Amino acid sequence: MxxxxxxxxxxxxxxxxxxxxxxxxxxxxxxxxxxxxxxxxxxxxxxxxxxxxxxxxxxxxxxxxxxxxxxxxxxxxxxxxxxxxxxxxxxxxxxxxxxxxxxxxxxxxxxxxxxxxxxxxxxxxxxxxxxxxxxxxxxxxxxxxxxxxxxxxxxxxxxxxxxxxxxxxxxxxxxxxxxxxxxxxxxxxxxxxxxxxxxxxxxxxxxxxxxxxxxxxxxxxxxPADCRTEKASLENTVTSTSAIKLRSIALLTALTPNNITGNNRTHAELPFVGKSWTFLAGVLGFILSTTLLIFTATKCSTWCRYLISYSHRRLEENDSEMAEQEFSADMSSFPTESDTNNEDLVVIFEKSHAFAPVEDGFIEDEYIDSSVTRES
CATH class of the missing domain: 3.80.10.10 (Ribonuclease Inhibitor)
Incomplete structure (x- = not known):
């Protein structure tokens, strides 16, 4: 053993x-x-x-x-x-x-x-x-x-x-x-x-x-016969699906300006899959630009009214005080004499405001004022 x-x-x-x-x-x-x-x-x-x-x-x-x-x-x-x-x-x-x-x-x-x-x-x-x-x-x-x-x-x-x-x-x-x-x-x-x-x-x-x-x-x-029929049907379905995808890509590419001019003739470019992204980017850019223009047109009238109201705003109190100060400065610039009487001062004051408009809208006449002065 x-x-x-x-x-x-x-x-x-x-x-x-x-x-x-x-x-x-x-x-x-x-x-x-x-x-x-x-x-x-x-x-x-x-x-x-x-x-x-x-x-x-x-x-x-x-x-x-x-x-x-x-x-x-x-x-x-x-x-x-x-x-x-x-x-x-x-x-x-x-x-x-x-x-x-x-x-x-x-x-x-x-x-x-x-x-x-x-x-x-x-x-x-x-x-x-x-x-x-x-x-x-x-x-x-x-x-x-x-x-x-x-x-x-x-x-x-x-x-x-x-x-x-x-x-x-x-x-x-x-x-x-x-x-x-x-x-x-x-x-x-x-x-x-x-x-x-x-x-x-x-x-x-x-x-x-x-x-x-x-x-x-x-x-x-x-x-086996049924399987061959099923396989053929499946292949036809896959082929149809592929054809639909190719037609969709071709349609998207056709909507994009892809023509090339050369040698005095115009030749259309062949559709490429990558062109669909270019077309999509162009559509998005157009939509955004249109939206921006509509928004600008809507807001334009509001901006104009705001600018007009800004140019005609009311004077503030500080502005009136500054006007009085400027007026006092102008009056102080006139020469003063020691022998000038009160009547001359009145005449000078009235002459400096001879043509100033009054609140009722009429203009004082210099001739009338002069005659009144001589009579007095």
Whole structure:
């Protein structure tokens, strides 16, 4: 009986072939690091480990974990189930070229990048069950040339576009909310044409959107002719929508003065998408200018009345006092003589105001005043 050399890193059991009647035909190094509440992959593991179990921890498989995994080039089995992985990034296992079995079930994976499994040329079994995956690109499994078993059960997949060149022996798809639509036609054709064995076939059902009826994926009435008609209708709708958008852009561009004159001829510019912004800016400028002119015209009469009232305002009391002071200054400028009697003063006063208007609006006559003076 031939027994392999068994080494348990986390335990204390060592089987030495010298102490038993056996021959060593292969060497297996097993490291058991399960249920230790680890948030990162340990760095003190054997570099030549072939089987590594890290299940039931808190590993998220970030960049530091990927760097540690790259050192285990002899690893053939890796168990990362029951951890806290949410995303499988590109090249997460790129250096594990000898890996045969990979289990990442019972995590919180929602996104799988296209090159997540790049470099796993020898991988045969991949378990992604009991996660939260909503969409899978068919190119995700392109690099897995040796893959024979794929477990996708109990995720959130509604459709799966799979390539006809994808070769499997066993696939598990139950527990997903598959939709009986044209998006599922590729998977149904591949399941029928290939020699793959689908486990839990009766429980792998899809739901029709209209009737909510659940039927097995294998017997779902999804006709290729109907899907071709639906695809053509969808393409026509997209084309019509694109044409409407182009016509709208052309109309907006046509409203903008984009003519160029040269060589004694006028050539219209071709419509560009960027011209619509120019047109919009012109419209906004016109609206603002018109609003400003209307506001100015409305307020113009009010401003004119204010200016007129300002030029005819009443004199204040200070102005009357200043007038009296100026009048007194003028009177003091006349020469005075000591021998001038009171009558001369009266005559001089009257002459200086001979033509001053009185309050009744009549002008005093100098001739009448002079005659009155001589008679007196």
């Amino acid at each position: 031939k027994l392999p050399w068994l080494v348990i890193c986390a335990g204390t059991l060592f089987l030495n072939p010298a102490s038993a009647d056996c021959n060593v035909t292969s060497q297996t190094v097993i490291c058991e690091e399960s249920g230790k509440n680890l948030s990162h992959i340990p760095t003190n593991l054997f570099q030549n480990v072939t089987k590594l179990s890290l299940k039931n921890n808190k590993i998220t498989l970030k960049d530091s974990d990927k760097e540690i995994l790259q050192s285990f080039i002899n690893l053939t089995e890796l168990y990362l189930n029951e951890n806290m992985i949410t995303v499988l990034y590109n090249n997460s296992f790129c250096k594990l070229t000898n890996l045969i079995l990979l289990t990442i079930s019972n995590n919180q994976i929602s996104t799988v990048h296209k090159a997540a499994f790049a470099g796993l040329n020898q991988l045969s079994v991949l378990n992604l069950s009991y996660n939260m995956i909503t969409q899978l690109d068919s190119d995700v499994f392109t690099s897995l040339k040796s893959l024979t078993v794929l477990n996708l059960q109990y995720n959130l997949l509604k459709s799966f576009h799979i390539k006809s060149s994808f070769q499997l022996i066993r696939i598990i798809l139950d527990g997903n909310p598959w939709t009986c639509s044209c998006d599922l036609l590729d998977l149904k054709i591949w399941l029928t044409a290939s020699n793959v064995t689908m486990e839990n076939k009766n429980n792998t059902t899809c739901t029709f959107p209209n009737t909510k009826e659940k039927v097995s994926i294998m017997v779902a009435a999804i006709q």
